[in-house]
Amino acid sequence: MDSLVTAAARALAAGDPFGALNHVALRDDAPALALRGIAMAQLGDLPRAKVLVRSAARAFGAKAPLARARCVIAEAEIALASRDLNWPVKALDAARVLLDAHGDRLNAAHARYLQVRRLLLIGQLDEAERALARLDPTPFPPSTRAAHELMVAGIALRRVRTATARAALARAEHAACQTGIPTLIAEVDHAALALTTPAARLIERGEERLLLLDEVEALLAASNVLVVDACRHVIQSANTTIPLASRPVLFTLARMLAEAWPDDVPRDALVARAFRAKHADESHRARLRVEVGRLRALLGTLAEVNATQRGFALAPREAAAAVVLARPVDEAHAALLACLADGESWASSALALALGASQRTVQRTLDSLAAAGKVQSIGFGRARRWMMPPIPGFATALLLPSLFSND
Template identity: 45%
Template structure:
């Protein structure tokens, strides 16, 4: 067949249905003999679904140029949305956020509300992965507002599951479960096996431990609902959140030490020992990561203790006791330490990557107060165990949670875009 011939409407619809069902190979087989812009776009999406991103990007860019030249704005916007999805899959998050927002607006202007919703869902996914939770919430709300009551069950399921993921990230356990339940019902109505499996996985994960809680000398595992209850606070309770590196007093955030690793290392050591004191040498080792403590470390420790007192803003008192320090909270105050599931450097790194963003080893080291070499060794072990995903190389190398650990809203590449009318 002449490769310049555009794909017929019935075959284009079949290829689009195959893409929506995740059958990229069938879509390639159907669209392969044709060479017009719609066939190019379909092939680009299919190639993206199987991970051939460079070839997919080239095909979609060519299709978008032809659509733009011919004034086919609706098709051009769909191709642009697909390019945004590829940028998202390759963790080019800034490009993905911009491209998908623009594509969503263009698709809505063209009257393609279903694909406008999918593009905005992609923008929400990119913002969430990039750590911009408020932006993700706005993009998701825009996606939901675009969807009409007769939208496909598949689309409504994906949006509900994205909402569940967002609520989980914000530690809103009951809201996350409610949204996941809605997603499960829509997924079953859609009959899509991958989507059904993903909603079931989310519901199972919702009831699994996400952290450890240490209080009164006891340690217990905590589910998301338990963490939500701790964050909600209670009078007379101070929570040291070692996952987000902050201090809550009665549910109110009183100190954010997420970018002050030395101060948080000291605070965590004091919290673990509470109500006992921590020897000066032990506190210096925790703060500075040294084995042998000298007089220089002791002098620096006194300076850092002063900074910690200021950062705590009156949440107890860090008192010097000769050759030790103790965090005194007053009578009747309960201290709770919320810690990652895995202890040590690996646990700290996994907790940091829980925000979904792709981090460099240097940025992780700066956040944790560790050398880049130490972080790289821990990341190599985590990558071998499949606990982190590595993308890029050299200075652009990034580490993130593996895609299998992300919800449907972060791994289901391009399943919602159907290019032909």
């Protein structure tokens, strides 16, 4: 490797893409193309970066398998930055295995981190946590250690474990300051905002107040409160959790009853909101009785649903109160907006993968949000991307999708 390529690589490692381009901008050999691609990625020109990295991989050819493997990792990172979550995971895993077998531990670990970040984006927290546990960041440079701690914090935030997240963010800040890379320091600072901005809204006895994430954690850990969690669509009390994301009617009934607790809710109001019926007739009331019976069976030992003269009332069995944990802002498509709130541009296919919805459903939702001025698109066809500014003043950790886990 010649001196200009070495100097460009060192500049990129220090977060100086312009310095790197000063050394290799006019060169078209394989190492220079790869470094130019990484520099363009750091500058935010992701389409150009992708083209350059692919050109570098072709230029290296079959005689340089390690260099081609590093190009695969670079292309995967560019795809992740552009929120293209459908890139070939098997190719990245093969590149990781090859680099690990030839002693390139740093790039092999970087490939693993990319896999963890993708799993975190699509809500597969258990798998992300297992993959991250296999990595020891101690022997790696500060930039890699900072990335590791950011992922630890991201998983902890999604699991509402504020002490773990705060400790990981402190370690990430220390490592980021050692690198002196402004973008990495800013990324850590941005992640830390989740601990100091409102994460949810508490509704209790008709009154509302905003909660920070550590207050949410304390509420969910309380043994004397029945929580109807409208952020993750579960009912929780102490160590018992009942997921209702796939049963929207039952969750709507539970939320209405918890919002009104200790008072009851009229039958007509329950019918109108749960079944979206303007006028309740006898068939609606019969269906309401069936759904209330199903809700009673699900709640089991947590609470009773008692019939009153005008409707139904929630009666916790052991908890002293029933509350609703709601989103900080009322928005019909909060989960989609929470994904876009990271400031990156997303493909509709990536949003569909992250939300567990069909791409056509996501596209219709994006079109309606664009008409309302809440999101905007750039590009056309397969290159079309969607973005929005972050929701001002609110943390979005509880709005992001995740595969539910009882731990």
